[in-house]
Amino acid sequence: MPWGPGAFLLNRSGNRPSHENAAGYLDKAIDLCRRGGFKSILLRGDTDFSQTARLDRWDAQGDVQFLFGIDAMPNLKLRAELIEPPAWRPLARPPRYAIATQPRAKPPNVKDPIIAERNFKHLRLAAEHVAEIEYQPVKCEKAYRLIITRKTIDVEMGQEKMWQEYRYFFHLTNDRTTPAAQLVLSANGRCDQENLIEQLKNGVHAMKLPTVDLVSNWAYMVMASLAWSLKAWWGLMLPEEARGCSRQRREARRQQKRDVVRMEFKRFVAGVVRLPCQIIKGGRRLIYRLLSWSPWQEPLLAGVAAWRTRTQC
Numbered sequence: 001m002p003w004g005p006g007a008f009l010l011n012r013s014g015n016r017p018s019h020e021n022a023a024g025y026l027d028k029a030i031d032l033c034r035r036g037g038f039k040s041i042l043l044r045g046d047t048d049f050s051q052t053a054r055l056d057r058w059d060a061q062g063d064v065q066f067l068f069g070i071d072a073m074p075n076l077k078l079r080a081e082l083i084e085p086p087a088w089r090p091l092a093r094p095p096r097y098a099i100a101t102q103p104r105a106k107p108p109n110v111k112d113p114i115i116a117e118r119n120f121k122h123l124r125l126a127a128e129h130v131a132e133i134e135y136q137p138v139k140c141e142k143a144y145r146l147i148i149t150r151k152t153i154d155v156e157m158g159q160e161k162m163w164q165e166y167r168y169f170f171h172l173t174n175d176r177t178t179p180a181a182q183l184v185l186s187a188n189g190r191c192d193q194e195n196l197i198e199q200l201k202n203g204v205h206a207m208k209l210p211t212v213d214l215v216s217n218w219a220y221m222v223m224a225s226l227a228w229s230l231k232a233w234w235g236l237m238l239p240e241e242a243r244g245c246s247r248q249r250r251e252a253r254r255q256q257k258r259d260v261v262r263m264e265f266k267r268f269v270a271g272v273v274r275l276p277c278q279i280i281k282g283g284r285r286l287i288y289r290l291l292s293w294s295p296w297q298e299p300l301l302a303g304v305a306a307w308r309t310r311t312q313c
Contacts, residue, residue: 010025011214011217011218011221017048018048019045019048022045022051023051023053023054026043026051026054026058029041029043030043030058030061030064034063039063040063040065041063041064041065042064042065042066042067042186043058043064043065043066043067043068044066044067044068044186044187044189044190045068045069045190046068046069046190047068047069047070047071051068052137052138052139052140052172053139055137055139055140055144055172055174056140056141056142058174059142059144059174065173065174065175066172066173066174067171067172067173067175067183067186067187067190068171068172068173069169069170069171069172069187070146070170070171070172071170072167072168072169072170076135076146076148076168076170077168079133079135080131080148080150080168080170081166083131083133083148087131088129088130088131088150089129089130089131089180089181090127090128090129090130091128091129091130091149091181091184092181093128093185094185116158116159119157119158120157121155121156121157121162122155122156122157123153123154123155123156124153124154124156125151125152125153125154126152126153126154126164127151127152128149128150128151128152129149129150129152130147130148130149130150130180130181130184131147131148131150131180132145132146132147132148132180133146133148134146135172137172144172144173144174145172145173145174145175145176146170146171146172147170147171147172147173147180147183147184147187148168148169148170149168149169149170149171149184150166150167150168151166151167151168151169152164152165152166153165153166153167171183171184171187195262196228199228199264199265200224200225200228203228203264203265203266204224204225204227204228204265205224206220206221206224206225206228207221208220209221227265228265231260231261231263231265231268232261234260234300234303235257235258235259235260235261235263235303236257236261237303237306237307238253238256238257238260238299238302238303238306239253239302239306240253240254240257256299260299271294271295271296272294272296272300275290275292275294275296275297275300276290276291276292277289277290277291278290278291
């Protein structure tokens, strides 16, 4: 189960649910981040990982914030339907990417005419709104902030709109200051962990399990996950600010950190691990001479300097 910058892998039977004993690994992740120097910790997970029996304990620690999905149970749906209309705020999602050159023409929509011709039922997202209420889970002794996302769905048949329905999504958090819309976008950001699972499977091949016995498979997974963690920690160790740097330079460094952390492992190997380097030994020194230019040279050297001083950003 991947968490944060590193990964916890548990080799167990395939018929066990992924969220089983997740709280123990969350506690390990909290301890790991504290030992790494992080001053605040955010726990995110989908509905299967909402550990309501542990929320009070994590909230009491002070430096831990959580943002978990909650199943759309009938009582929560009823409370969402009872919210007054003025309490709902439109949810504006940012564009998926910024167009660097010129926008390209969209290809013709082939799917919609076929749906209309064959009179299939078509669900079209019309709008999204967000609201919040106080909610106390049964296993908690205090109430927390429940963020509710309402999706307005237009149900179409052929070319006619038949009716309109609502679908609700719930997130529970102890963050009292961040706007609700921003928390929804942050909760959706947990899907990056799916990319991490994909990289553990197909990038470093940590889950290929090529050996015979469980102990050897465990050792293989540990070595492969360490390779992935090396890339992630390199990105996290990059300093964000330097004396005399402009605002544009600081923003470029923050983007650089995000690119490294989210970089696919194959790209990391090709651009950084296989960077041509000549090693010269002489005069009681080891000199590493880079033989070709690469855009990752500067962050690589900055990461080495930060690693030596153990600076955290």
